[in-house]
Amino acid sequence: MKKISLLFIGFLLAFQLSAQDTAAIYRKLDSIAIIDQKVMMPMRDGIRLATDIYRPKGNQQVPIVFSRTPYNFNTWVDGKMTTRTLEEAYAAVSRGYAYVVQNERGRFFSEGEWDILGTPLTDGYDAFEWMSKQSWSNGKIGLIGCSSTAEWQMAAASLNHPALAAMVAQGFGAGVGRVGKFFEQGNWYRGGAQQMLFTAWLYGTQHDLYRPRLPKDISQQDLQRIQRFYDMGPEMPRVDWADKLKHLPVKDIIKNAQGSTGIYDKMIVRKPNDPAWFQGGLYHDNMPMEVPAFWFVSWYDVSSAPNIALFNHVRNTAKKPGVADNQYLIIAPVLHCSYKRATENTVVGERSVGDARLNYDELTWGWFDMLLKGEQNNFKTSNPRVRYYTMGSNKWQQAESFPLPNTEMRSFYLNSGGSANSRLGDGILSIKKPGAKSKPDRFTYDPMNPVPSYGGNVCCTGNAIQGGSFDQSAMELRNDILVYTSEELKEGVEVTGFIETSLYVSSTGPDTDITIKLIDVYPDGKAYNLDETIQRLRYREGYDKEVMMENDKVYKVDLTPMVTSNYFAPGHRIRIEISSSNFPRFERNLNTGGNNYDESEGRVVENTIHHSAKYPSVIRLPIIKAGN
Structure with a gap:
């Protein structure tokens, strides 16, 4: 009983401290800010967004930092009372900005029906x-957010509203x-395979x-009152x-979990080129x-490559003076939206990548001060176009573009005697093209026993x-994973950029998937994953x-x-894994050639990776030359 009592007292003290902290933040904010909650902003179709x-x-007229979120x-x-929104608001207001946060239509107190990225683009323009x-706006708006609070920004920006700066x-x-x-299509697919996240x-x-709905004509005063005891948020089991x-x-996965009936049912049946993807x-x-x-990307996020590709696309296609020159990119060695969680010893998964900290607040507010306030600050002189973190050497680096200038795309070919199954096999990754002794590698893919x-x-x-990043070596003992490993590196090699792969494949089924991982193998045998992809x-x-x-074609x-x-240090090896599943990261291909999303029975197939003079399966790595 004494232990329970002490724990309970500790909980009460922690709660009391948290309540005091929250009250203190609110008092600080209230002392400098006009607080206007549950303003129902009208959209052109009459829907109001909380x-x-x-x-x-x-x-005074001030610039606006706007966050729209589901x-x-x-x-x-x-x-x-909770602190997160209050802290973000205080950070903005104390710097001379208005902070505006809004729910997407159909979310919480906002009216209308929600559809992930399917709400009218005009909602952004109307806001x-x-x-x-x-009357309190200086006419300039900046957007901020991560994940679903960021993903709507690009399409809304394409509408070219003059206030968006x-x-x-x-x-x-x-x-x-x-x-x-x-x-x-918004990370729903990778290579045509559904990402199950x-x-x-x-x-x-x-x-x-x-879901319960509030009356359409409810007043702001009533919303402010009831927000204290209704937050309109379901508590999902x-x-x-x-x-x-x-x-x-x-x-039927969500149905089987007794979840809500909603837009998943519509989205799961869409093919990659369905017109619906182009209407929201x-x-x-x-x-x-x-x-x-100002683009922020993570090496261990779900979409690092397309995010960086978008940065390049905007730089290459912008027509307005100064827009191409005002594109900046940071790539951090962290998980999704975990930039500020980097520490003096940042561990991502199991792998330590060193001190990956940055002062993100300073960077963000310097950016906004320059573009929303017109301040002549040192943002451009003190920040490179691209700041990226190299794992292995564990350091921040900078460049004017990504990929880096003078990158050498070096080809590494798959070789084996036909037994690359598992890391105990004979798979080799070599700069030499496969010769006459190189034989194709076969493995059995059973969708009921995926990797x-x-x-x-x-x-x-x-x-x-x-x-x-986790040690893959134990999993690499599976026979349905083909493993190709380079010789031990005598000199260190930095790989920075996009990695291209061309494989020659045959199958006994009408359809299947091919997966690949890039691995850094340490001298002690630990094998840390760097990136992965799939192709249906x-x-x-x-x-x-x-x-x-066609069968075996x-x-x-x-x-x-x-x-x-x-950075692959001396004594390390470069490795790739090839298989046909990476589940539940990606949906399993049932190999039938059917819809897949409505099927319950899978088909076992034999898949073959060919590597020979006729079929030179290859991975091209971006090697950074000394002196870059």
């Missing part, structure tokens, strides 16, 4: 128009539909069709996603992008996957058509590029 506004006291920003939760015309987009890949070689995420995010994601058919809030590279932007995801570049899957072979000729395979397959910055 908005909280915090602005400096007085009559998440709950209510300052009252369970009858208690910019309303804010820019307020700057963006800070962090972990924004779920807003990128198509850019260059990447055709992911959205199944788990939508379970906890989508509102049920039959916890789900063991490590188990539930195994359910087939895929379209996703950004596609045929849309203009004419806004200065499990272990770490990786992922987010939002609950307990199913822990993202980051029915989409090998493009995402506008499905072309099935050899096809050249170009995989979606991977990306990283890693």
